[in-house]
Amino acid sequence: MAQHDDGGENATAGSAVVKSEPPVVSPGTAVIPSDAFENPGLPPHRLRATDLDPHKDRVAERRVYTLFFLSIVGSLFAVASYVAFPIIPGNTMSVRLNTLMLGLGIALGLLAIGIGAIYWSKNLMRGDELTESRHPIRGSAATRERAVEIFKEGNEESGFGRRTLIRNTLIGALVATPLPAVVLFRDLAPAADPVAQLEHTMWAKGTRLTHDPTGVPIKAADVTLGSVFHVIPEGLNDKADRLEEKAKAAVLLMRLLPADLHISPGRESWNYNGIVAYSKICTHVGCPVALYEQQTHHLLCPCHSSTFDVTNECEVIFGPAKRPLPQLPIAVDSEGYLVAQSDFHEPVGPSFWERT
């Protein structure tokens, strides 16, 4: 990596810089004027106060060791704080105090070393700049020639280029060895087909709509005009895959004036007296569409600002989402509780390739 050079150039302050031979490589479209200025060389070195005044030198020295001493104090303070400021369970203030005192001690221990060392280097260590010459990054002609020779010798001695069948099968074998890795990762996920799972949720005919997260069923009579409920299917909290089911089954329930709802043919029976239920999972990339604007009946996704119009079957009126939020058909059971008529009629959540 490091090349030996044949003696660096002597660059005393103010002396002209020795020019190396002109470049042999193409300068491209760079203009190299013949009457350019000559590099004037390093300007004369200016001495620092500590170079000139022995008193200042001693002051600087004192500052450096004082800082290093302070660092020891800081580190010891941190150790003492660990013991002196314990965490009392349930007491948030004690956590803060522990963090603060421990942190300040460690910070002092570190900063004082750092500032001391930099101050030392800037004021007490040699102050003038040194010059070292650069060398072309490419190896010397002889080195490169030898490198080529080595490859040739290697090729001849092994017959790598001559014994083509050996070479080609080796390459083939090396290409094939990583292939098992392609299949090895299949079992990261279960055997079941993901597409089938994406198309269905927990909702089924008769599943009660319940409060998120308590799981208490919701009576249609409790859904007053203008209110909004965060809803999960009944029994969700008892499921082992609670979060996976919730990520698909979360629903928003709102009650609007029936006159405000624009209902497309075939969906007339999906609401109950103006109570409508829509998937809460954004059709863009799946964030919960949690913000309901009561006055405008708009649903807003806080992640990427997709906006859905509840009066128009949650069609997208702004933002990057394309599809409306899927509607959950609902009805009321004999006890007056809201229930689903069926599962969603389309996959909920973000789009995926196999979705049609």
Next chain:
Amino acid sequence: MTVTETKPPVAPTATEPASTVPPSRGSRFTGAAANYIDERTSISGLVKELGRKIFPDHWSFMLGEVALYSFVVILLSGTFLTFFFQPSMASVNYAGSYPPLKGLDMSAAYSSTLNISFDIRGGLLFRQIHHWAALLFIAAIGLHMLRVYFTGAFRKPRELNWVIGFVLFVLAMAEGFTGYSLPDDLLSGNGLRIIDGLIKGIPVVGTWISYLLFGGEFPGTKVVALFYSVHILLLPAILVAALGLHLLLMVVNKHTQFAGPGRTNENVVGVPILPTFAAKAGGFFFVVFGVIVLIASLFTINPIWTYGPYDPSPVSAGTQPDWYIGFADGMLRLIPPGWEIVWLNHTWSFNIIIVILVLPLFLGLVAFYPFIEGWITGDKREHHIAERPRNAPTRTAIGAAGVTFYAVLWAAASSDLMATHFQITIEGVIHVLQALFFLGPIIAFFVTKRICLGLQKKDHEIALHGFESGRIVRLPGGEYIEVHEQLDDYERWRLVSYNEYKPVMLRPDSKGRITAGERARAALSRWFFEDRISPVTTTDIERSAGHH
């Protein structure tokens, strides 16, 4: 490498050890130890080669150091955290000492993060050190890249090191995102949900990649453990290897230096590793570490206990990713409504496909810029002088355009916050940013280029006619003039030591043909170097002296 040194000018404190004094016990021991090690490692050769290696000094060279040192802090604090963190999504009932969450079901990952924060002394401090250091790491890399870009320090022979640095930048972002997701809190869980949606939108393979990544349906019970392996093993291993290569190439190529008197393309002027640079850089490591600890002890970062455990249903308004992922999130927000079609019985989510095309294209341009510029200029020389940004107006303008593009995406990630803070409509904010997505970079390009050329003209003027001395002289005719004084040689050198490039001439090749590639190169070259200010030459000065 031999360094010819001049004697230190005046060193009143330097006292030469008298040769007659026998070596002390301490120095005898040091000598014996050094001998022991050298006889087994040949390390004296390394000390000889590198011990007095010269490093040039400039404040902007510190940015890469900040990145390096904060990475060390990340490794140290992260190791501490692994001793207490449980990378598992198994459901547990929280029984720790943070009252508001007591008795709640949550993942072991979230619960152990709460324990680190509230039950382990110094745990919260180290979590905050780790997080702040990570933010500083990525910020420092970004600024370091900008420094390298705007000074042209990526030119031959450093193109490969630029690419390695770019890889480090991407790895740092990946480290940041995986680490951010580990506590399994509500905010990071929503981030993962967005990643899931983004991946599902990829044609053909998206559904399956998501399925494998989450070990089944989102959110699954595997992703934290998987990210943990990636975060503490896979990515750091690659990162350390790339970092080692980055530093090795820096040593091989030697550091660039800014143009200045005595500094040439063939030398390095600066301080030697031993002792000055070692003291400065070593001290600076402690300063960076100390500042991070100070910030971590004073300012809360990522208070996961206020977000709660991950649940797919709740979300807080104004959710945002950590800032370095903001540009990707912003790009998602800028897509206009309705960009999704069903075609050939499959869903084509262009609202996602565009995002995953534009971002890599932008990052790819960043990664390959050195080769693009090298092709346009055709300059095959080595460049070791860091240019002043104004002396490469087009490059600087492209950089400004890139920064603006990034800034627009970044701003878009906060579009909802801007709307609520400034009481404007969110549609208005998005539409303005959509316009700026295209116009912003163009405006930034032209403005920056004009500013650069203006600054160059000013330099030209000063180099040619000197500076205004403030001395007003009344001529015999009654006219007042301000006397201009010439710069001294050192100051003038700073203003005139740069290269000017001409647009490439379109010429037929040896077969008499003009290839399409050459045409493209000529067009780009014209665009690059059409407007340019030549550096002042000695002839210019002589001519101008003749005028007065």
